[in-house]
Amino acid sequence: MNIYAQLFLQFFHIGLFSFGGGYATLPFLYAIAEKYHWYTTNQLTDMLAISSITPGPIGINVATYAGFTTTGILGSLIATISIILPSLIITSFVFKILDKFKANKTVQGAIRALKPAGCALLSAVGIRLLFVSNLHLLGTIILITLIGTSFVRKQDPLVYFVICAIIGLALGRFNLIGV
């Protein structure tokens, strides 16, 4: 299949099937990395960090990036438009029937099931990442500490990135990565 058609189909289907907002697009983005090799899983993790210091939602950022790595600016344009298109169509339609949509029992039943499913997909990504990342002992300690502190007080994502970037830099300096 034509690369442009593939980009369109893959990112359109993310826009259509990712539920739960925020990181809900991630499971699909990881699935694409494994299947199509437009970017690697490591590149995707790097992109997540880069996305936190560039404007815009992560789903859009990765769509643009994946498009660019395959076929340059035209690819970026196609991938980005494709991930937005389902939102534009579905959400515009929902807006027209807003009150009916909110009152509809079938819709509410569907949403009630879609939210835990979206959460499960992200959980699967989290679990897989634990196994494929080379955290070793020090990385695992840092990870547990970070998650632990979030129970006390949640910080802006950027704070975690900056702290971890400094830790990575320091540990690398003393050759402690991989310990």
Add this chain to the structure above:
Amino acid sequence: MNKSCYGIFKTFFKVGVLLLGGGYVILPLLTHELVDKKQWITSDELCEYYALSSSLPGVIAVNTAVLTGSKLLGFKGAFSAICGMILPAFLAIILLASILSKVVELPFVQNIFWGVGIAVIALIFMAIKEMWSKAVVDKFSVAIYIGSLILALSGKVSLAFIITGALIFGIIYQILEDKQKEGKE
């Protein structure tokens, strides 16, 4: 500023530029621009749109832009809002993508990304925790969660299939529950 397509585009472009950190800050940003400064919509409407956006497929920021744009100027408004919101993200990545692969090769940058990779996993687990608290509320949602998780981990079925399955189960369960209620009455 009046509610022209250009006005909406410009306002959402500004929000798009300030939208750092992956969409978490969209609600306060939109409140500042649309409610406090322009008084285009009320705070209640915006909160409702935001909540609704997270129940619809796709990127929340984009869905919120569509709902707000539709409210202001119909489909034209929605289109202008999306374009404004997305353009800064698009341009930033286009500019970065060309130099990114070279920068990442540097050893000290790789060390930084090793650390950042840990933050990413931590943030994913924090996001899971937050989604869990909103989504997994009763026996039915626990069942859907466990079923979806097993299928997703097996890697044998597509994610779209899992989501569609959950959708169908949700609708069937709702119908059964309604029937049961009717039977009692």
